[in-house]
Ligand code: SF4
Ligand code: FES
């Protein structure tokens with residue numbers, strides 16, 4: 001992500017230091033992670049010390065300081081999904097992507113995380129990819145869903 | 151500025167409006183234990199060790215004296231069975247993280263805290279924030295900050311700033327109640343930038 005794009009995002013928020021989190025969220029969603037140069041740029045423009053930005057960027061799970069894949073896979077391990085076979089879904093995802101929760105594959109295609117209840121237990125076991133919910137997954141369906149992303 | 155009259159440990163104390171109970175006590179020569187308080191810094195209220203019992207009109211409460219401002223006719227007890235018990239437990243919890251801190255050991259002796267009560271989880275830093283706040287508020291350098299949260303929270307130096315500023319300052323080192331700050335600095339220095347040999351000011 002280049003500085004011009006970062007500046008645009010900052011300008012959209014009138015360069016207010018109070019918009020820091022909003023600015024970081026936008027960079028995160030566009031770029032999938034927060035590179036150090038981006039944080040430095042944001043700090044200079046908003047007049048917020050880097051130490052503070054770093055605290056915020058590590059405080060919220062929505063931010064990542066390491067590269068993330070193009071697609072964010074969240075497998076629900078909540079109680080309801082657990083009894084409906086979340087473990088099988090997770091196994092399948094791990095098999096197909098070769099990554100464990102918290103990791104990103106080398107092609108930067110998928111990042112995998114587990115979550116505890118996505119709030120739609122009746123659909124369990126549930127997996128969310130880029131905010132889209134896939135429910136009642138069998139192993140085969142899990143595979144089909146994953147393969148539909150490129 | 152209005153003057154406020156209150157009682158601390160039975161003694162009449164005159165304080166300025168807006169003063170904290172801790173400051174009022176100190177001005178009257180009454181000591182309250184603290185860990186995260188520093189006179190040059192904005193009150194933080196992080197360690198809770200300075201907790202005291204305060205009695206107002208028909209109520210008694212535990213308040214954190216370094217952030218609680220004085221009120222007319224407040225009756226403060228800086229020690230009581232309850233206060234001592236709380237301080238003892240807090241110290242025992244902190245000692246699980248930093249068992250060798252001389253400051254904690256002294257307080258532990260005073261309050262009968264057992265340093266082995268809780269399983270050791272040596273993270274050394276007790277999150278008092280003195281280093282982070284001193285660097286930000288007094289020195290305005292922001293060379294060190296917190297990262298992460300909860301039990302994973304830790305301090306982290308910003309190498310670009312630390313490599314330029316810290317050798318000429320190091321004013322935060324003696325503030326740390328444990329030796330973690332110094333260790334973390336040496337660590338960062340070794341990993342991220344090579345400083346001049348011990349103590350000589352950087353000629354950056
Ligand atoms: S390193 Fe020391 S001074 Fe800094 S927050 Fe931790 S305990 Fe406090
Ligand atoms: S437990 Fe998975 S959605 Fe609630």
Ligand code: FES
Nearest residue numbers: 195197198200216
């Ligand atoms: S000194 Fe008051 S909370 Fe730490």
